[in-house]
Amino acid sequence: MSLIECVPNFSEGRRPEVVTAIVDAMRVSGVSIIDVSSDADHNRTVVTLVGDIDPIAEAAYRAVKAAAALIDMRQQSGVHPRIGAADVVPLIPLREVSLAECVSTARKLGARIGSELGLPVFLYDAAALRPDRVTLPQVRRDPYETLVGSVGADPTRTPDYGPSALGSAGAVAVGARGPLIAFNAYLDTDDLSVAQAVAREIRESGGGLPRVRALGLLVDGAAQVSMNLTDFRVTGMLSALDAVRQAAAARGHRVERTELVGLAPLSALVDAALSALQLPSAAADLILEARIGQATGDYRPIPFE
Amino acid sequence: MSLIECVPNFSEGRRPEVVTAIVDAMRVSGVSIIDVSSDADHNRTVVTLVGDIDPIAEAAYRAVKAAAALIDMRQQSGVHPRIGAADVVPLIPLREVSLAECVSTARKLGARIGSELGLPVFLYDAAALRPDRVTLPQVRRDPYETLVGSVGADPTRTPDYGPSALGSAGAVAVGARGPLIAFNAYLDTDDLSVAQAVAREIRESGGGLPRVRALGLLVDGAAQVSMNLTDFRVTGMLSALDAVRQAAAARGHRVERTELVGLAPLSALVDAALSALQLPSAAADLILEARIGQATGDYRPIPFE
Numbered sequence: 354m355s356l357i358e359c360v361p362n363f364s365e366g367r368r369p370e371v372v373t374a375i376v377d378a379m380r381v382s383g384v385s386i387i388d389v390s391s392d393a394d395h396n397r398t399v400v401t402l403v404g405d406i407d408p409i410a411e412a413a414y415r416a417v418k419a420a421a422a423l424i425d426m427r428q429q430s431g432v433h434p435r436i437g438a439a440d441v442v443p444l445i446p447l448r449e450v451s452l453a454e455c456v457s458t459a460r461k462l463g464a465r466i467g468s469e470l471g472l473p474v475f476l477y478d479a480a481a482l483r484p485d486r487v488t489l490p491q492v493r494r495d496p497y498e499t500l501v502g503s504v505g506a507d508p509t510r511t512p513d514y515g516p517s518a519l520g521s522a523g524a525v526a527v528g529a530r531g532p533l534i535a536f537n538a539y540l541d542t543d544d545l546s547v548a549q550a551v552a553r554e555i556r557e558s559g560g561g562l563p564r565v566r567a568l569g570l571l572v573d574g575a576a577q578v579s580m581n582l583t584d585f586r587v588t589g590m591l592s593a594l595d596a597v598r599q600a601a602a603a604r605g606h607r608v609e610r611t612e613l614v615g616l617a618p619l620s621a622l623v624d625a626a627l628s629a630l631q632l633p634s635a636a637a638d639l640i641l642e643a644r645i646g647q648a649t650g651d652y653r654p655i656p657f658e
Numbered sequence: 659m660s661l662i663e664c665v666p667n668f669s670e671g672r673r674p675e676v677v678t679a680i681v682d683a684m685r686v687s688g689v690s691i692i693d694v695s696s697d698a699d700h701n702r703t704v705v706t707l708v709g710d711i712d713p714i715a716e717a718a719y720r721a722v723k724a725a726a727a728l729i730d731m732r733q734q735s736g737v738h739p740r741i742g743a744a745d746v747v748p749l750i751p752l753r754e755v756s757l758a759e760c761v762s763t764a765r766k767l768g769a770r771i772g773s774e775l776g777l778p779v780f781l782y783d784a785a786a787l788r789p790d791r792v793t794l795p796q797v798r799r800d801p802y803e804t805l806v807g808s809v810g811a812d813p814t815r816t817p818d819y820g821p822s823a824l825g826s827a828g829a830v831a832v833g834a835r836g837p838l839i840a841f842n843a844y845l846d847t848d849d850l851s852v853a854q855a856v857a858r859e860i861r862e863s864g865g866g867l868p869r870v871r872a873l874g875l876l877v878d879g880a881a882q883v884s885m886n887l888t889d890f891r892v893t894g895m896l897s898a899l900d901a902v903r904q905a906a907a908a909r910g911h912r913v914e915r916t917e918l919v920g921l922a923p924l925s926a927l928v929d930a931a932l933s934a935l936q937l938p939s940a941a942a943d944l945i946l947e948a949r950i951g952q953a954t955g956d957y958r959p960i961p962f963e
Contacts, residue, residue: 609936610936630841641921642923642924644708655924
């Protein structure tokens with residue numbers, strides 16, 4: 354059976370009852386909700402669903418509908434950039450399904466959200482219909498407050514589906530993409546400008562590491578470099594963190610701790626381990642459970658207490 | 659079904675036909691041979707088998723018999739300490755089986771090797787019958803060449819099973835234990851004394867890291883710190899390597915690369931990744947495949963190309 358992942362981001366991380374209602378809307382047969390991460394500072398919730406492609410598309414549709422009814426973007430605030438209540442809805446191929454199939458499903462889902470829910474939809478990443486809408490920063494160039502004015506006035510802001518007008522639920526970015534790792538580093542300072550300078554230095558758009566997006570934010574009274582690794586096979590977690598460490602050290606600061614938002618693929622952690630341990634990448638083949646999995650079909654981690 | 663691991667070490671790493679014959683002797687129904695690692699410098703082969711406890715014990719018995727027939731310790735040389743052709747035979751519980759059951763099976767296996775094959779057997783680790791035979795270094799205190807004389811003369815060297823006399827196959831250490839990681843660090847020098855000094859400093863017996871055994875060896879013209887991590891939950895791979903790096907740096911040297919001998923449990927690599935990435939240990943719960951496994955029963959790694 355094919356398996357895809359959907360990682361919708363909602364602009365609500367403070368009202369648990371709203372998060373619960375949105376998550377409950379996604380309880381569709383054939384869909385497993387494998388993670389819910391809410392952040393009050395970001396005022397944002399990231400949910401991870403896995404399942405076959407059609408039930409996942411149905412669950413995503415219902416979640417967008419619920420979020421649109423429950424989140425009023427005119428009242429919403431938070432440190433994270435966003436354009437709508439159901440801000441981003443990406444589909445990610447996992448097993449026995451291609452990115453092209455996720456693109457096709459993302460476009461059908463976007464069209465349905467536009468016509469049945471009356472929400473403006475921007476297609477992005479592999480599902481983009483326009484070259485200026487490939488990256489999420491391009492699509493979210495105008496935050497909700499600015500997009501309210503530009504969506505009907507600026508032709509480059511005309512949605513791919515739905516009305517050229519923003520209501521209280523804002524707009525939805527629907528896309529298809531490879532795996533993404535949301536990985537944040539907290540610095541030993543409350544000086545936002547340090548995090549911003551580090552972010553500018555390390556991100557691809559500033560001439561830094563390929564497939565790395567980064568923002569400097571102030572979270573919980575600490576300067577945070579908030580990163581998205583859009584292809585960990587090109588720039589992995591340890592390379593990204595080492596770049597942050599170096600850029601922070603050049604400014605007299607260091608990384609105190611890090612966090613994952615949502616989930617990370619096993620191979621991203623194994624890559625980081627091999628690199629940190631100075632092992633060759635071929636050592637990934639020396640994992641006990643992988644060998645047992647090849648021999649017996651059972652890959653589950655051995656629970657050494 | 660219960661699952662145990664057996665990691666027999668044989669004193670032959672140079673003659674492929676001998677290794678093949680020993681491995682073939684272990685092809686018993688219900689046993690999967692998941693790794694064979696031969697090293698010419700160590701003149702040693704480490705095989706990893708998994709399966710239910712009784713077929714594993716049968717495969718181990720047949721391997722000891724084959725190794726005893728094919729390896730003549732009077733002709734054998736190599737940088738690794740050893741007492742016999744089938745040098746060490748440990749049983750490790752993996753799933754739905756206790757260490758106590760592995761102890762009981764190791765003792766029965768040892769008795770059978772002693773009586774049916776006429777080889778001296780020392781029980782070690784959790785299977786030890788004497789407090790001075792708990793660790794492998796205690797059991798291998800005398801290498802083959804010395805044990806030839808001491809085994810019949812020194813009462814502390816009397817085998818637990820089998821004759822008090824060494825033939826061409828030497829003796830066998832049979833034990834039960836938890837998971838062990840064989841992890842070697844190559845230094846940027848051919849000076850054996852540096853590796854020996856580093857090994858002495860970092861190992862438990864020298865007041866270093868708990869559950870770490872270490873030897874300095876000269877392998878492939880490079881000084882190698884050869885480590886056994888006997889409980890990676892106490893001292894993990896990254897902590898051990900960091901200690902080697904520090905001890906080497908204090909002597910003006912550095913670690914050029916590392917290698918695994920045999921296999922390592924997934925959680926040892928995940929632990930190393932989390933530590934290197936400054937993530938909290940709770941982030942082990944944020945692995946995509948683990949969550950999918952909990953939801954669907956299928957833990958296999960997602961093959962993101």
